[in-house]
Amino acid sequence: MPEPSRNNVVNVLSPLAGRNLVVVGAGIVGASVAYHAARAGATVTLVDAGRPGAGVTVDSFAWVGASGLRKGPAAGLRATATAEYHRLGAELPGLPVT
Numbered sequence: 286m287p288e289p290s291r292n293n294v295v296n297v298l299s300p301l302a303g304r305n306l307v308v309v310g311a312g313i314v315g316a317s318v319a320y321h322a323a324r325a326g327a328t329v330t331l332v333d334a335g336r337p338g339a340g341v342t343v344d345s346f347a348w349v350g351a352s353g354l355r356k357g358p359a360a361g362l363r364a365t366a367t368a369e370y371h372r373l374g375a376e377l378p379g380l381p382v383t
């Protein structure tokens with residue numbers, strides 16, 4: 286099998302517009318990568334070995350929050366995640382992000 290060309294590797298800091306990307310795995314992580322890459326102008330193909338969203342994601346309680354953790358390194362991360370959750374909810378009004 287030939288070595289993959291370095292030209293096919295997308296640096297996460299390089300512009301995505303005009304790129305053709307394949308994202309492997311359609312759980313919450315892959316779906317988010319695919320969605321945001323497409324928003325940034327890439328043409329994205331999202332593939333999954335099974336049914337999209339049927340991996341660990343299907344069992345998630347879908348809790349996002351920063352309650353009870355206001356100090357330490359995880360507090361900032363959780364606060365950012367909460368802000369991103371609200372941003373996504375506003376960006377996708379058709380989705381039941383509650």
Ligand SMILES: Cc1cc2nc3c(=O)[nH]c(=O)nc-3n(C[C@H](O)[C@H](O)[C@H](O)COP(=O)(O)OP(=O)(O)OC[C@H]3O[C@@H](n4cnc5c(N)ncnc54)[C@H](O)[C@@H]3O)c2cc1C
Nearest residue numbers: 310311312313314333334335340341342344345346347348
């Ligand atoms: C009971 C439970 C409750 C949870 N509650 C929460 C919560 O409240 N809040 C929270 O933030 N997190 C929670 N989590 C954690 C969260 O669910 C996971 O961190 C998250 O869903 C992982 O998403 P993922 O996209 O990485 O993986 P997955 O959802 O597993 O997606 C990976 C996908 O990749 C596909 N795949 C794998 N290998 C290949 C391959 N070689 N080729 C093609 N496709 C492939 C799989 O079929 C799958 O669809 C919970 C987890 C569990 C188990």
